[in-house]
Amino acid sequence: RRQLPNGPYPLPLIGNLHQLIYLCWKHGGIVEGYAEIEKHYGKVYTVWIGPVPTVFISDADVAQETHVKRANVFGVRHAPGLMNYIRMGRGVVASNGDLWQEHRRFALTTLRNFGFGRNIIEERIMDEYRYRFSDSAAASNNNNNNEKMGSFETCTRSFFDLLTGSVINKMLINERFEQDDTVFEKLKASLSAGFENTGLLDIFCPVEILTSPLLKWRQDKIFEPLDWIYELCKRNIEDRVAQVESGEHVLHDEPDDFLDAYLMKMKKDEREGLESSFTLENLAIDLYDLWLAGQETTSTTLTWACACFLNHPESVKKAREELVTVTGGHRSLSLTDKQNTPYLLALINEIQRIASILNVNLFRIIKQDTVIDGQPLRAGTAVTAHIAMIHVDEELFKNHTQFRPERFLEKEGLDRKLIPFGIGKRACLGESLARAELYLVLGNLLLDYDLEPVGSKPTLKSTTPFGLLKRPQQFNVRFVPIR
Ligand code: HEM
Numbered sequence: 001r002r003q004l005p006n007g008p009y010p011l012p013l014i015g016n017l018h019q020l021i022y023l024c025w026k027h028g029g030i031v032e033g034y035a036e037i038e039k040h041y042g043k044v045y046t047v048w049i050g051p052v053p054t055v056f057i058s059d060a061d062v063a064q065e066t067h068v069k070r071a072n073v074f075g076v077r078h079a080p081g082l083m084n085y086i087r088m089g090r091g092v093v094a095s096n097g098d099l100w101q102e103h104r105r106f107a108l109t110t111l112r113n114f115g116f117g118r119n120i121i122e123e124r125i126m127d128e129y130r131y132r133f134s135d136s137a138a139a140s141n142n143n144n145n146n147e148k149m150g151s152f153e154t155c156t157r158s159f160f161d162l163l164t165g166s167v168i169n170k171m172l173i174n175e176r177f178e179q180d181d182t183v184f185e186k187l188k189a190s191l192s193a194g195f196e197n198t199g200l201l202d203i204f205c206p207v208e209i210l211t212s213p214l215l216k217w218r219q220d221k222i223f224e225p226l227d228w229i230y231e232l233c234k235r236n237i238e239d240r241v242a243q244v245e246s247g248e249h250v251l252h253d254e255p256d257d258f259l260d261a262y263l264m265k266m267k268k269d270e271r272e273g274l275e276s277s278f279t280l281e282n283l284a285i286d287l288y289d290l291w292l293a294g295q296e297t298t299s300t301t302l303t304w305a306c307a308c309f310l311n312h313p314e315s316v317k318k319a320r321e322e323l324v325t326v327t328g329g330h331r332s333l334s335l336t337d338k339q340n341t342p343y344l345l346a347l348i349n350e351i352q353r354i355a356s357i358l359n360v361n362l363f364r365i366i367k368q369d370t371v372i373d374g375q376p377l378r379a380g381t382a383v384t385a386h387i388a389m390i391h392v393d394e395e396l397f398k399n400h401t402q403f404r405p406e407r408f409l410e411k412e413g414l415d416r417k418l419i420p421f422g423i424g425k426r427a428c429l430g431e432s433l434a435r436a437e438l439y440l441v442l443g444n445l446l447l448d449y450d451l452e453p454v455g456s457k458p459t460l461k462s463t464t465p466f467g468l469l470k471r472p473q474q475f476n477v478r479f480v481p482i483r
Pocket of ligand 1: 295431
């Protein structure tokens with residue numbers, strides 16, 4: 001315990017697991033359990049997950065000072081257990097060093113450069129937005145003649161899964177998912193099972209133990225869905241490579257998707273005789289990472305947004321008035337409108353704060369002895385900025401349980417304390433894409449549709465307070481066109 005921040009006294013082998021499990025159970029969730037520990041030990045504390053010490057930072061300023069100002073010490077990913085299954089130190093999420101840097105940079109520039117100047121990200125998001133709404137309305141009107149033209153009832157989660165799944169799939173392999181697509185259904189089921197069956201222990205348990213015959217009963221639940229997604233990524237690559245070899249698909253200088261951009265990069269490195277980490281095996285891991293990290297997160301945030309809209313019509317009204325003024329009510333909202341829509345931006349911030357979709361953020365590992373918030377921190381310790389706790393910090397977000405977008409307009413710089421995408425050099429790679437999706441989908445949705453609850457209104461209480469991903473409850477909504 002020496003050279004570590006304060007925290008509850010750990011027992012041999014089990015560490016603080018017994019206290020943690022009890023507190024989370026007693027107070028109804030992971031975040032609530034950690035809040036109890038924070039009450040006793042302050043905003044930077046150590047919790048032993050079995051024999052592994054983990055340090056949690058629930059203070060926005062300390063997170064900034066460590067993760068941004070001392071990024072070299074606090075920027076190394078810790079991915080020992082399930083996070084490293086399949087990845088084995090490759091890809092973007094679980095890698096480190098040169099490989100991480102090359103693949104992160106490549107993914108970032110590829111996503112950014114699509115279209116060379118044309119804002120292709122905006123075009124693709126809006127294409128998928130329009131397609132998804134018109135397709136759902138058409139399907140609903142065919143099934144029900146009484147339905148007002150263009151209005152439809154839908155399961156929010158499935159609707160946004162399909163929308164965000166198609167956006168990311170278009171970016172990666174230039175393909176859209178359709179309703180009732182069996183591949184998509186299986187992909188979603190695998191993703192949900194992967195997230196729902198994974199707990200904090202799976203993150204810290206070494207892969208060798210997780211894959212041992214002793215844990216056979218758990219393996220089908222947690223590995224089978226991940227294996228299926230990885231195999232799908234490999235199949236997509238094999239199909240594309242075969243098409244390129246047969247001449248059916250031509251690679252050109254302005255690639256349409258991530259897959260083509262990567263194959264071009266492989267060819268370039270080969271031509272230049274470089275020893276390259278851009279191989280087909282690593283491509284499968286990159287696709288796997290971008291899919292896993294990019295779909296469920298955005299879709300879950302959009303579903304939380306609808307739950308907030310249904311509960312807070314006064315905020316919907318204010319946002320809509322602003323949007324109608326900016327667009328004149330006769331054109332779609334565009335990313336270039338951002339500076340004229342402060343209320344919508346505040347509304348999205350408040351949605352992301354209330355949603356705080358990760359009950360526990362990803363971890364970093366400290367490679368050298370250092371100091372944190374005046375306390376010693378020894379090399380080899382896992383550390384995380386506890387986003388969900390920072391977002392309920394009463395000193396920053398007074399009356400934090402209240403949904404009040406205005407707080408971001410009243411207090412200059414408050415948005416900088418909000419860190420839904422993490423912080424520092426390992427912060428979310430897809431932040432710009434996700435921000436563009438939230439802005440365009442939610443802004444245009446408020447301009448184009450009224451939301452009506454179907455059955456009882458969803459509450460703003462999560463159904464998965466013990467999981468890694470904090471999901472809202474499942475609910476249906478009716479979208480009724482305004483114009
Ligand atoms: C609302 C949507 C999203 C949220 C809230 C979110 C949140 C996060 C968070 C909290 C992290 C961990 C950061 C840290 O360690 O401090 C992360 C990492 C990551 N995210 Fe996202 N994310 C979202 C969407 C996306 C999208 C659309 C993509 C892909 C296009 C993506 C790709 C990644 C990747 C690859 C990493 C690992 C980065 C690294 O280790 O270098 N995310 N995300």
